[in-house]
Amino acid sequence: MTSHPHPTPSEAGALPGSLLIKGLRKEYRAGQPVLKDISLTIEGRGLTAIIGPSGTGKSTLIRCINRLVDPTAGEIWFGGQDLASLRGAQLRAARRRIGMVFQEYNLVERLSVIENLLCGRLGYVPAWRAFMRRFPDADIARAFELLDAVGLGQDFATRRADQLSGGQRQRVGIARAVMQSPALVLADEPTSSLDPKTSVEIMELLAKVSSDQAVPVIINIHNVELAKRFAQRIIGMSRGAVVFDGPPDALRDDHLREIYGGEGGLA
Amino acid sequence: MTAAAGSIGTPRWERFTPTERAARGIVYIVTAVALVWSLRSIEIIPEFLYDAPEQTADLFVRMWPFDWAFYPKAIHAALIETFHIATLGTILSIAMALPFAFLAARNFTRSPLLNWFAQFVFVSSRSVNSLIWALLFVAIFGPGAIAGTLAIAFRSIGFVGKIFGEALEEAQKGPIEALVAAGAPRAMVLTKGYWPQVEPAFWSVALLRWDINIRESAVLGLVGAGGIGVALDAALNNLYWDQVGLILAVIFAVVIATEFVTSFIRSRII
Structure with a gap:
């Protein structure tokens, strides 16, 4: 873990792209926490992989960050703001800077590829421009x-x-x-619907995005x-808690056993 | 089952249990009684029934040849008016139905009370026949095309709103979530997330309702709400069967034509 300098809590969440999660708790049903008071610091660079069996709260964790899921308790500091407390226009402004990649891609099927890209700018452009499909030239060039x-x-x-x-x-x-010019990119199982070769290509691309754009990428x-091949840091989760946090080469079989509760994860 | 049957080992199977058989028997008896009862209460006069074929044949003889001169005199203008009533009524109904469709869609409006309110509006619109709506609006605005247009519009709200609301509910969650995650305001989520997904359903509903409304607006004239029905009503009252025949033929032709046009457009855009 020494290869891996964490920012001090005071600067984390204030530096661009760094994320500080404090005591994050989520209960879909009262008394049954899916996330059990998670605290994490993710500095403003590199690829962080969150591993763990399904149903362990990985997806809930990253969805709490951009508030697709509302946390029950806890703080999420990013860009000098506690995301967990934002509402309305402030929340939308914060979401603009957080890109998200989904397992099922979540493209608007009946729109063209270029328009799907420009959807990344919807938080920035005035509504009439998007409505009239008159996006700024700079956005189109960027797309x-x-x-x-x-x-x-x-x-x-x-x-x-839908032809892709x-x-x-x-x-x-x-x-x-x-396209969102993100300060943070979240990816929720981006390779789970893809074949092995394509999965590697997509991971390479996410790693490239992280280094080219100098943004931290958090991948479930x-x-x-x-995860070991592409991430600089691995967070292992089990039953709603972080049970491993360190660089890939520190991840041993007994860690995996703890994360996956048996030999299943070693295959 | 007898012991003998059991020893031979022939498996026995019957579709209904004895109770089910008894229940079905009762249903048959009740149906027969209801049939007899209803035949008695409508008091069919056998003489009228016997000469029905003759009367029908006579009607057709009186209709033919059509009074073609009547078409430019009265039918053409009434036909155009019917088109206008149907088209304007459909546009108006869509404008009125859309807000309620969004209120009815449970994924878009997360308030059971508002969902219920929208459903209530749809049911009110649909439960009243367009002729009744027309009678109502004739009483308010007097006879004419305005009453017909509004009757068509109010009658269609329920149909358009209900089907379009259901299409909204079937929109995939994923793309919506992606736009929300990108910080898009609600209006943009609507136009870029929901609209592209429900657009085919929207045009399909609009065309189908227009098609139905052409047919419905043809009879509105019977209660004085404008259109070709007014000419039909007048011809019927005057017993000008050659005009009646022509009007019926024109309505038939128009309905067939709209059927072709709408299915052609539908196959092109959807």
Whole structure:
């Protein structure tokens, strides 16, 4: 863990892109916490992988960060604000700076690829511009740039999202997140619906996004091998609590046994 | 089951248990009684029934040949008016139904009270026949196309709102979530998240209702609410069967034509 300098709590959450989670608790049903008072600090760089069996609260944890799920208790400091306490316009302004990549890509199927990318700008552009499909030139230029950057190429711009393969859709999903000029990118099982080869490509792309854009990327992933290969830091969760936190080479079999509760995770 | 049957080992199967058989028997008896009772209460006069084929044939003879000269004189203008009533009424109903459709969609409006209120509006609109709506509006605005247009519009709110509201409820959650996560305001989530998903359903409902409204507005004239029905009513009252025949043929042709047009458009845009 020494290779891994954490910021002091006072500066965490104030530095751009750093995240400080304090005592985060989520109960969907009263008295049955899915997240048990989680405290974490994630500095403003690099790829962090959260591993753990399904149903352990990984997804709830990252959805609490951008408030797709409302935490029951706790603080989430990011960009000098406690995200857990934001509402309305302030919450939307904070969400603009947090990109999100989904397992099922969550593209708007009947819109073209370029329009899906521009959806990443919806928090920024005035409503009438989006409504009239008159996005600013700079946004359009950026969208075309990103099509190249995620390896799709500009020919894809006018293709409809529902004509793409899974891997292509996830590239669009990542480009949409980057369109937000994010200070943090969250990815919820971004490779779980993809074949092994495409999964590696998508992880490479997320790593590239993290280094090129200098943003921290937090990835929920159940594939331990991919997590170890691409992440600089691994957080192991079990039953709503963090049971491992450290660099990939510190992750031993007994840690995995603790995370996955048996030999299942070692396969 | 007897012991003998058991020893032979033939499996026995019957579709109904004895209780079910008894219940079905009772249903048959009740149905027969109801049939006899209703036949008695409508008091069919056998003589009228016997000469029905003759009367029908006679009617057709009196209708033919059509009074073609009547078309430019009265039918054409009334036909155009019918189109206008149906089209304007449909547009008006969509404008009125959309807000309620959003209120009715439980994923968009998370208030059971508002959901229920919207459903109540739909049911009120649908439970009143368009002829009754027309009678109501004729009483308010006097006879004419305004009454017909409003009757069509109010009658259609329930249909358009209910089906479009259901389409909204079936919209996928994922893309909506993605736009919310990107910090999009509610209006943008609506136009970029929901609208693209429900657009085919919207056009399909609008076309289908327009198609239905053309048919409905053809009869509104019978209660004085404008359109080709007024001409039909007048011809019937005057016993000008050659005009009646022409009007019926025109209505038939128009309904077939709209059917073709709407299914063509639907196949193109959806």
